[in-house]
Amino acid sequence: MCGLLAQITVSHYLVVGAVLFVTGVLCMATKRNALGVLMGIELLLNGANVNFVAFGSKLLRADALGLDGQLIPLFVIVLAAAEAAVALAIALNFYNNHTTVDVDKAEELKG
């Protein structure tokens, strides 16, 4: 532990953020279940939040972003909740119309 992470820096947080972000993207890309896609989005936003917080943290860097680094994640979280609500409503609507939540079935707009 000491050898590996002698000193936690912003970069370490960024790596975690990156992993979460990519996992989210992959979720969106591979899940056929609409709710799975939603969860992918949640993960993705979460990864972004980690980056913000890391940049804002005075503990990690003296010249940190400051309070913005915490306020923006707050907005992100709130808006994510809103987005989840709407998306769920849409998913439910889709389920009402198609009796499934398989996003691959939602291709009426296919070219």
Added chain:
Amino acid sequence: MTIWAATDWYAFFFLLFALLACGFAAAVLFTSNIVRMAFYLTLSLGATAGLFFLAGAEFVGVMQLMIYVGGTLVLLVFGVMLTARAPFLSLRPRSGEWIVSLIAGGTLLFLLIASAFGVRNWRTASDSGPLPLAEAQTATAVGAGLTGVRVDRLNRDAAGHALSQLPHTDSGYLLPFVIVSVHLLVVLVGAAYLARAKVRRRSATESTASVEG
């Protein structure tokens, strides 16, 4: 005792939470059962909240626990109600998509990590030696920021006493706060309207359009 002297709890907890977050995120990715996905997602988000605590953003961390995890709770309920049926429990993508996405995602991850360690200023540690596990006193400051006062940007005099007026550039987040709250209200109303059981398809699509537009 030397081992204790060498132990850095901050690093330890960071590592712990980071591994939990990433591991459960991966579990979300590789599970096809929707409810388990939600379960892992919750754990991942919780671990992230722990990371926020470590980074000194307590308020954000608690928000994360309360809202995100609450939202995921609702997700879970919906998941159970909609798709806890056998055909939906196994909506699996085709292997090829797995491979393509894994390759693309892997490349993206590689790039992101490379750039994360690319900037010296991020790579170099804060000069304050090993990081404290201490909490940062941010709750009030965040609240003030939301009500429009950037207490971290008060322009102070030499003695550290804040001067009477704030620079206008730091006028805080009052307006976004209001906008977001109104937006949230609208969204919730719209979602409720949208999600109510429909009889005919047409009305459903119309309402979808109306809310999205």
Added chain:
Amino acid sequence: MAEFLVHTLSLPAPLAYLLAALIHCGFILGLVAAGAVVFIWAERKVSGRIQDRLGPTRTGGKFGWLQSPADGIKVLAKEDLIPRAADRLLFRAAPYVSFSSSFTAYLALPFADGWVAFDTNVAVFFILAVLGLEVFGVILAGYASGSKWSLFGAMREAAQVVSYEVPLGICVVIPVLLTGTMNLTTIANMQAGWCSNWLIFHDPFTFAVFWIYATCALASVNRAPFDLAEAESELVAGFMTEYSGMRWSLFFMAEYSSMLLVSCLAVILFFGGWHGPIPVFDWLGWAYPGGASSWQLTGFLANLAGCVNFITKAVIGVTVMLWIRWTLPRLRIDQVMTMCLKYCVPLAAICFIGALWWQVAGWWSPNHWLPLRPDGPGGMRETWVVAPEAACGEVARRLPWADSAPPHGAARRTLPGCGLAGPPAGWRTGSPAAARGGVQ
């Protein structure tokens, strides 16, 4: 505690942190377990009395003291069943989620001045959030059991808890509003002195809101009359139908510990925490004076007594819950929802605005009787002050009620535990408390 270990025993800091954390967890776990054991016994006795029975009498002595340990042994000895239709992983995981969340909430709960494991600034919020996670385990259990009874129970629980978190949140916000901090230690310390200083007596709205809080808390820990999730008469045992043995008892411990938790929260928010009806130790001068950072025997004794005092109040709260359970019949789900959405939420909102108004108008409140000291708690409840005078003036200028001059002089406008300079030295929370008690 950690500093104590470092400075007095001269242990290396990391080891000291580890030990301190372990000690705190040990205390809390002991409290939760003991609480559960005692309350289960008490529940049986109370129900017995209320139904004109004796309750357990034989096991261990006259009052059946050892009843619940015996139950515990029986439960441990039971076979651990997992239905075939169950989702094994989630089925196993659910009780731990439930229990660990209700246990984690205790971390931020101060038992006396500075006796808190995790002295965070957002303690109230933290406790609410983590308490909200408990329902998660219940829902998982309901889903994973693969039985329709469990699923029904879980769905009810989800609907109920999610909707009751709204009024609960509003109720909890009101004391926070009045004290201007979410740090429970500070909130409690602001009610030091006579019982007239308790926040419940701050104004009629707080008095009213306490009862709403009690209702919502009852619902959010789904005790009767809100225990629809485990309605024995309709769903066999609700979400616990398929559980047996250790996992089942974990759910029980979670339920009782969260009961204790909400009543502890109530005590801190409304009943002055460890500050008794009579400020004995303040007279004796044993309580930690402001700014004292070193360990003192007298202060320790004061804290000890305060802790006992605090737990006593909490236990009274729990007893009331038991009493309610055996008194009121169970509601229907629609009644539960009506209760929440049509009564609790509007009432709580009204009380919120009312308390706010009362505060801003600075009207007379019982708290202004017998202030403990000249700049007593009465002076401490200016929420609008975020920090140094300048910022205060700035905020006052921006806020709509800027012209209505607050009653208390600017000299009293310092608020402890605020985000900037940390607590002023004159007040006895914040860093000294942390030095005395916090893990960090």
Added chain:
Amino acid sequence: MDTSLLPILLGIAVLLPLISFFVILAVGRWWRPVLGGYLATAAIMAAGLLSLTSLAIWLSHHPVGAAGHHAADQAGPYVGDYYVLGQFGALRITIGYYIDSLTIVMCCLITLIATCIHVYALGYMHEELHPVTDHEVTLPDGSPLRRPGRFSNFFQYMSLFCFSMLGLVLAGNVAMVFVFWELVGICSYFLIGFYVERKSASNAANKAFIVNRIGDFGMLVGMMALWGGMGTFAFGDADLNGNGSIERSERGLFSLVRPAAREHQLTTPEGLVLADAHEELQRWALAHPTATRGDFESYVAGELDDLRDGGPDGSGRRYGYWLLVLAGIGIFCGCVGKSAQFPLHVWLPDAMEGPTPVSALVHSATMVAAGVYLVGRFYPVFAPEVLLVIAVTGGITLFLAATIALTATDIKRVLAYSTVSQLGYMMLALGVGGWLAGMLHLVTHAFFKSLLFLCSGSVIHALHSNEMTVMGGLRKKMPITAATMLVGCLAITGLSIPFVIGLSGYYSKDMILEQAFSFARENPGLLGDGFFIVAAGGAAMTAFYMFRLWFLTFAGEPRDAQRYAHAHESPRVMYVPLIILAVFAAGVAWPAPFGWPSLQGLLEQARPAGTAVTAVSAHVPFVWPSEYIAHDAANYWSIVVPVTWLAFLMAVAGLLVAVAMYVTGQLSAREVSRQFAPLHRFLLHKWWFDELYDLLFVRPLYVVAGWCAAIDRRWIDGLIDHSARWTARLAAWSQWLGDHTLIDGFVDRLAAWTYRVGVSLRSLQTGSLRQYVLFLVIGVVAVFLISSFL
């Protein structure tokens, strides 16, 4: 025993197989055929003992430091002539030897592997002892072909091959190299066409021979350039007249190109400079009619450096440099042909028509490696531009072959493409300046690849089929083969416990990757990074197809019950060599403890002078970092650690995908192949290279021939009575061309194109949410790459 014995021992070692060849040729007809096999085996075994002896002698005189780089380790070669064939003016053709540690290592390697394979072949070829019925050849009357067994012929060819191969590594000058080069070529021709009655076999043999000719043509050009420039074929300096000093005329190629006077830096030899600059010299001579020869020579001596380095400021033209580049590229062409590099890689997979021992010895371990060996030998002669060409070729080959191997189902073809890919690795390593890495991989690869081939041979021997689709579950039937092949797979994959220990492949492949990485570090940009990325990706693909092979063959359930029922473990004579080779494949590259001589250290002794320093090209903007940089302790964290982890993760990733596809079955191979049908077909047809060459070279040839024939016939029939038809045809043609083709054709084509574009664009709009997300990601990655590379 002193080093003067080395040439004698090695010379005998070379000759022994030749003797056995001639003996079998002479009397093999009257012997019991098995005796021929024993004779050849004995001969190669004796040669092996001699090589080992000479290795011992070498080590006793040149102690090897611990593994790692010490310029001081370099031990000078022993150069000399066995026999002077003739001297024509400056041209001196001799049978010479050039012995350094590389030579000795190669000799030991060849003899060791050849011995194992001979023994193995004694068992594998047993059916050739009796008259053979070849069911793959049907005579016109429909009955299968019956022919006498060719046991002794086989070993006769093998002996000849061993002789030529040993001669090739021992050769002391370019001429000998070329002779033995062609000899191994012809041996491989014989051996590929061993089942000559099979059409496929004879075609493959012809293909191999012809493709190699193309490369050898380039090699001839290179040789001419070298000789024209330097007037000598010899590699090293030899004190011919024995006066104890090396005169100008006694210099070898290497010391001419990298004279000690210039710190062994690459220097265009005088001959090339003057040959290129003769016009200037003539101008001077005309300008100074009164100048004597002395003046002229003094002028030349004075001007030489300026001409060579493009004037005092190095800005002018560098005379002769392009000739040096040409020579290097020519030599490399030969290597491209011999070691099946892109674009001449097409022959190797077909060469698998030969018997498996041949594939193991000739087409994986030794002969195809000869190309790499030659590149390593000529390393000092190569200009940076040539190195770049080598690296690019290697990179392309590595990637191309690896991708093809992903889909091949013929077990031997998978191995063949893996061979090509590994050779690409070596070329890449040499091209980016990793001399030691390339040579080390050459050695380790020889061991594990021959092991893999022999294992596949024993599987084929048991199942009588090459198709992996009929295999599976064999590990129960043939445990030893399975185990040894697993060792081979692990070795070639380079799996290991990072930083602790691994099989031989781990060391060599990591060394290559580290060199590629430090090259990429020095030269950011598409090419520099491309090399490293290709190498790393290749590692993953290697892991995937090797374990795909193993799983398909040994794991899972048998796919062909009836074949499975008859499968059996091979006889001892076949699996003992497997075990021996497995031991070597595992341990040959281990950094030896207690300062025992390690392979790395031994090879390091043979590093050509002046190649250990960072090289810069005057013409292409690239830097070839010294190989020591990658292993400098200072760069441990910045190069070794990340590269080792990356390589490890890549290998593990490939392994996991293989497991997921063929063991646990989370990914279904059929689904994947169906979804990437075009790609799959593309790979299955080996990138359509054969078709492409057929289209580019073969067809045109036929067409031209057809034209000639037609013209001939037309002229034999007179023009007169055809002229009318000509006119009519012209009119019809003009109508067809002008009206139909140009006017209508243009319009129709335009419409068709528009339509096609529309369709193809439309298919982008899949309407699938998830694919849009993917497009997004790919776009982001593309932006990243563009912004970082351009």
